Amino acid sequence: MFTVSHLHPMVVHFPIALIMVGFLADFLGLFFKKETCLSTCGFYLMILGTLAAIVGVATGYFFTGEMEGEPGLVRDKHELFAFLTLAAIIVSVIFRIWIVMQKKEGSSFKFISIGLYFIAFIFVSITGFLGGDLVMTYLLGM
Numbered sequence: 461m462f463t464v465s466h467l468h469p470m471v472v473h474f475p476i477a478l479i480m481v482g483f484l485a486d487f488l489g490l491f492f493k494k495e496t497c498l499s500t501c502g503f504y505l506m507i508l509g510t511l512a513a514i515v516g517v518a519t520g521y522f523f524t525g526e527m528e529g530e531p532g533l534v535r536d537k538h539e540l541f542a543f544l545t546l547a548a549i550i551v552s553v554i555f556r557i558w559i560v561m562q563k564k565e566g567s568s569f570k571f572i573s574i575g576l577y578f579i580a581f582i583f584v585s586i587t588g589f590l591g592g593d594l595v596m597t598y599l600l601g602m
Contacts, residue, residue: 468519469595475516476588478509479549483581486574499565503556506577510553513584517546531598538590545583552576 482505489499520542527535556573559565594600 464523465525467523468516471512471519472516472588472591475509475512475545475549476584478505478512479545479580479584482506482509483574483577486577490570490574502577503560506549506553506556509580510549513546513549517542527600531594531600534590534594534598538587538594541583541587541590545580545587548576548580548583552580 482502484502485498485505486502489495489502492498520539526532552573555569555576559567559569559573564570
């Protein structure tokens with residue numbers, strides 16, 4: 461039977477995939493400058509990843525229960541890194557939108573944007589790992 465607690469596991473794969481693939485596309489765009497589609501694709505995936513991260517954090521925060529003991533400690537770390545991911549990707553997307561609106565994509569601001577995106581990439585990787593640990597080690601949600 462479907463309950464709202466199923467929403468979080470259903471949506472969390474989207475921000476992980478969108479942010480990670482978007483970063484890789486944007487990063488590759490630095491090396492293949494003639495392929496402007498890579499940078500554009502990375503930008504749009506960043507926007508979609510941000511929206512998906514908002515939904516993922518919201519469903520985790522509002523629709524998952526409290527845990528005690530060691531699973532609770534892992535959940536607390538997972539939640540911390542989820543909020544860090546959300547903060548990093550929001551800052552990254554706001555900065556990137558500013559770069560696009562100012563038409564400064566060819567400037568050194570692009571490297572700052574890639575750096576911020578990389579931080580979000582690292583945080584979402586850690587968040588996903590900890591979420592997987594909750595499911596696989598502690599059999600939560602099974």
